[in-house]
Amino acid sequence: xxxxxxxxxxxxxxxxxxxxxxxxxxxxxxxxxxxxxxxxxxxxxxxxxxxxxxxxxxxxxxxxxxxxxxxxxxxxxxxxxxxxxxxxxxxxxxxxxxxxxxxxxxxxxxxxxxxxxxxxxxxxxxxxxxxxxxxxxxxxxxxxxxxxxxxxxxxxxxxxxxxxxxxxxxxxxxxxxxxxxxxxxxxxxxxxxxxxxxxxxxxxxxxxxxxxxxxxxxxxxxxxxxxxxxxxxxxxxxxxxxxxxxxxxxxxxxxxxxxxxxxxxxxxxxxxxxxxxxxxxxxxxxxxxxxxxxxxxxxxxxxxxxxxxxxxxxxxxxxxxxxxxxxxxxxxxxxxxxxxxxxxxxxxxxxxxxxxxxxxxxxxxxxxxxxxxxxxxxxxxxxxxxxxxxxxxxxxxxxxxxxxxxxxxxxxxxxxxxxxxxxxxxxxxxxxxxxxxxxxxxxxxxxxxxxxxxxxxxxxxxxxxxxxxxxxxxxxxxxxxxxxxxxxxxxxxxxxxxxxxxxxxxxxxxxxxxxxxxxxxxxxxxx
Amino acid sequence: xxxxxxxxxxxxxxxxxxxxxxxxxxxxxxxxxxxxxxxxxxxxxxxxxxxxxxxxxxxxxxxxxxxxxxxxxxxxxxxxxxxxxxxxxxxxxxxxxxxxxxxxxxxxxxxxxxxxxxxxxxxxxxxxxxxxxxxxxxxxxxxxxxxxxxxxxxxxxxxxxxxxxxxxxxxxxxxxxxxxxxxxxxxxxxxxxxxxxxxxxxxxxxxxxxxxxxxxxxxxxxxxxxxxxxxxxxxxxxxxxxxxxxxxxxxxxxxxxxxxxxxxxxxxxxxxxxxxxxxxxxxxxxxxxxxxxxxxxxxxxxxxxxxxxxxxxxx
Numbered sequence: 001x002x003x004x005x006x007x008x009x010x011x012x013x014x015x016x017x018x019x020x021x022x023x024x025x026x027x028x029x030x031x032x033x034x035x036x037x038x039x040x041x042x043x044x045x046x047x048x049x050x051x052x053x054x055x056x057x058x059x060x061x062x063x064x065x066x067x068x069x070x071x072x073x074x075x076x077x078x079x080x081x082x083x084x085x086x087x088x089x090x091x092x093x094x095x096x097x098x099x100x101x102x103x104x105x106x107x108x109x110x111x112x113x114x115x116x117x118x119x120x121x122x123x124x125x126x127x128x129x130x131x132x133x134x135x136x137x138x139x140x141x142x143x144x145x146x147x148x149x150x151x152x153x154x155x156x157x158x159x160x161x162x163x164x165x166x167x168x169x170x171x172x173x174x175x176x177x178x179x180x181x182x183x184x185x186x187x188x189x190x191x192x193x194x195x196x197x198x199x200x201x202x203x204x205x206x207x208x209x210x211x212x213x214x215x216x217x218x219x220x221x222x223x224x225x226x227x228x229x230x231x232x233x234x235x236x237x238x239x240x241x242x243x244x245x246x247x248x249x250x251x252x253x254x255x256x257x258x259x260x261x262x263x264x265x266x267x268x269x270x271x272x273x274x275x276x277x278x279x280x281x282x283x284x285x286x287x288x289x290x291x292x293x294x295x296x297x298x299x300x301x302x303x304x305x306x307x308x309x310x311x312x313x314x315x316x317x318x319x320x321x322x323x324x325x326x327x328x329x330x331x332x333x334x335x336x337x338x339x340x341x342x343x344x345x346x347x348x349x350x351x352x353x354x355x356x357x358x359x360x361x362x363x364x365x366x367x368x369x370x371x372x373x374x375x376x377x378x379x380x381x382x383x384x385x386x387x388x389x390x391x392x393x394x395x396x397x398x399x400x401x402x403x404x405x406x407x408x409x410x411x412x413x414x415x416x417x418x419x420x421x422x423x424x425x426x427x428x429x430x431x432x433x434x435x436x437x438x439x440x441x442x443x444x445x446x447x448x449x450x451x452x453x454x455x456x457x458x459x460x461x462x463x464x465x466x467x468x469x470x471x472x473x474x475x476x477x478x479x480x481x482x483x484x485x486x487x488x489x490x491x492x493x494x495x496x497x498x499x500x501x502x503x504x505x506x507x508x509x510x511x512x513x514x515x516x517x518x519x520x521x522x523x524x525x526x527x
Numbered sequence: 528x529x530x531x532x533x534x535x536x537x538x539x540x541x542x543x544x545x546x547x548x549x550x551x552x553x554x555x556x557x558x559x560x561x562x563x564x565x566x567x568x569x570x571x572x573x574x575x576x577x578x579x580x581x582x583x584x585x586x587x588x589x590x591x592x593x594x595x596x597x598x599x600x601x602x603x604x605x606x607x608x609x610x611x612x613x614x615x616x617x618x619x620x621x622x623x624x625x626x627x628x629x630x631x632x633x634x635x636x637x638x639x640x641x642x643x644x645x646x647x648x649x650x651x652x653x654x655x656x657x658x659x660x661x662x663x664x665x666x667x668x669x670x671x672x673x674x675x676x677x678x679x680x681x682x683x684x685x686x687x688x689x690x691x692x693x694x695x696x697x698x699x700x701x702x703x704x705x706x707x708x709x710x711x712x713x714x715x716x717x718x719x720x721x722x723x724x725x726x727x728x729x730x731x732x733x734x735x736x737x738x739x740x741x742x743x744x745x746x747x748x749x750x751x752x753x754x755x756x757x758x759x760x761x762x763x764x765x766x767x768x769x770x771x772x773x774x775x776x777x778x779x780x781x782x783x784x785x786x787x788x789x790x791x792x793x794x795x796x797x798x799x800x801x802x803x804x805x806x807x808x809x810x811x812x813x814x815x816x817x818x819x820x821x822x823x824x825x826x827x828x829x830x831x832x833x834x835x836x837x838x839x840x841x842x
Binding site: 031034039040042047048049051122123124125126127128129130133179182183185188189201202204205206207208210226228230231232233234236237240241243244246404405406407408410411412414415424426445446447 | 558559560562563564565566567568569570571572573574575576577579580605608609610611612616619620623675678679682683686689690691692693694696697787788789790792793796797800803804805
């Protein structure tokens with residue numbers, strides 16, 4: 001609420017004052033790249049407190065085994081090559097030789113094992129652990145070869161080891177007991193040691209972190225001397241600083257704010273598709289949503305292009321399934337789509353036995369079509385929920401809005417699955433493996449929030465993890481998208497675009513989403 | 528006097544106990560849990576492991592006794608977020624807040640009290656109307672709007688002053704640099720507190736100026752300047768000091784909006800993020816610090832009464 005008022009105030013002020021003067025979007029900082037983060041970072045990528053305020057810093061300090069490449073496919077980072085055994089149960093990664101830690105020590109397979117032992121230790125509760133639960137153990141074959149022994153095949157492991165999965169130096173934790181890893185402030189909060197393009201220079205809590213270039217970086221010496229992450233929790237402060245030239249680049253989360261930076265000299269605003277979808281998750285265990293025609297009718301009830309135009313300033317694409325076009329060869333463009341069509345929606349609901357009552361709300365056997373919609377009061381979910389309510393009301397479905405602050409939303413609605421419908425989003429690794437989000441085994445304890453349970457979908461998601469050839473995976477996941485577009489485990493709303501703005505002096509940022517682009521930061525230049 | 532101080536100290540201990548118990552109960556009973564357990568991407572086994580690490584698997588009463596046991600030794604434990612020592616974080620943040628709010632307070636006093644005096648002694652003149660006009664603007668203007676307005680004008684448009692932080696990253700320490708970062712947030716904060724002082728000073732002084740002793744002083748031929756400085760102002764200060772007693776704790780608690788907009792690493796920002804993240808140890812420590820400041824400043828105000836008005840004695 002406060003944030004929205006700020007946003008409106010800022011946009012209003014910018015329009016009123018018409019600040020098209022020379023200073024606007026003015027000089028870029030001379031001191032190197034400066035990027036805003038929303039809170040104090042934690043420098044250990046596995047720390048339970050490693051969230052969005054930390055990932056940009058740790059992606060520059062550390063390397064994973066793989067990373068998302070400039071041509072939108074997974075490429076080696078600390079790993080040079082990898083192969084999987086015929087049964088899909090053993091992955092062997094060959095590591096890059098000659099890589100040095102920031103303190104000059106050699107990087108070896110022991111560091112990889114040390115890192116994954118932390119992840120696999122259930123008592124530590126490392127962040128992101130859920131993605132790795134199929135790994136049973138890691139084995140050091142020789143100093144430059146590491147093996148992952150799986151309890152079940154998982155073809156997406158190549159992607160998973162490349163997302164916020166930085167390798168830690170074993171020697172920085174000698175003498176520290178595993179239960180004290182998260183309180184090892186000397187590393188986690190003060191002096192991290194990585195293999196990345198930049199190394200720690202100065203950290204002032206609550207203010208900024210400055211990293212300096214690592215001349216020994218195995219990917220090539222960075223062109224820019226320093227990169228500074230400024231702690232700026234307020235988005236308006238970020239925009240003001242960007243316009244004043246104190247920030248080199250920033251993310252724009254709220255599309256309404258794009259107008260504040262667009263059209264200024266020296267500012268480039270660009271967008272990219274990302275592997276992220278917004279959804280309304282119907283509770284499949286609720287009798288209301290068990291008929292597929294009801295779910296289809298609900299999706300027909302939304303005018304998604306109009307919502308995107310009016311509400312998201314055009315910065316999104318209506319989604320045809322949870323899997324996005326970012327996945328390129330795995331993406332299936334030929335699936336069932338749902339245009340805005342209220343007549344069709346009413347017809348489908350009628351076929352499912354729902355008839356309008358006296359007040360226009362649908363009834364069936366004396367039951368009104370009324371459900372509660374849970375959502376977090378972050379981003380734009382509050383107005384979105386109101387919009388969803390109106391669209392559904394127009395086809396006779398009554399919605400009770402149930403918004404809560406994020407923490408309460410997660411603990412009281414999402415985790416205990418206490419909702420009829422839920423608005424949310426998933427940002428996923430760039431891999432079609434949708435197992436964690438829709439497989440019936442993930443219904444109670446995993447991320448399958450709608451508690452979807454479909455035998456064919458389960459089999460496809462299992463087969464996709466077992467498959468060893470790309471062609472086979474493509475076939476499986478294209479079929480899965482067809483199935484999901486028809487059966488609607490999630491009512492997919494849209495794929496949001498990533499909106500970034502940067503000073504035109506900044507060059508060499510690869511055309512991939514910014515989190516991944518930070519892993520290529522050694523190629524960025526300031527002209 | 529000595530007995531009075533002892534009594535106040537005993538009262539303070541009771542107040543602190545009540546405040547900390549209530550806060551502990553309230554934060555622990557709030558829906559949700561520590562942020563590190565409540566992400567969309569966490570799994571039940573992760574949450575169970577973290578709950579054990581944080582001691583949340585123990586009953587509330589045990590947790591409270593443990594907390595109070597270590598709090599008595601001035602150890603507030605570790606943050607439920609990044610696991611740093613709470614004392615360390617508070618000691619980092621408190622000076623920043625004191626610097627900002629102290630500057631704002633001094634600014635308010637330096638400007639507010641003279642303005643109130645001018646306003647009272649030249650009642651219904653142009654200067655009085657001007658002071659009143661700006662006081663009303665100051666008290667009505669929302670901090671977030673005013674802050675953004677200042678940033679747009681002085682940072683984006685004129686490039687005179689930095690928009691955020693306490694110093695330029697990486698630059699060697701320089702007083703000018705520090706002060707330039709202080710100007711905008713301190714102005715925003717002072718704008719909110721200043722009108723209170725002006726209005727209280729004005730009304731208190733007007734009341735004193737109508738008193739018999741002022742007429743007597745004037746009748747015996749004392750110059751107006753001395754009437755004011757020796758008699759009226761001193762007496763008029765009592766309500767103003769009371770207002771200050773209320774303002775000081777508010778400033779130490781941190782100015783949430785101002786700190787957030789200007790990226791000032793102070794207590795206000797910390798309090799908000801710890802509350803949102805359900806960082807119980809941090810919330811508790813901040814509460815205790817603010818409670819202590821409230822108690823101490825109330826005591827100082829009471830002692831100041833005695834200094835201002837010799838009729839008030841303690842003991």
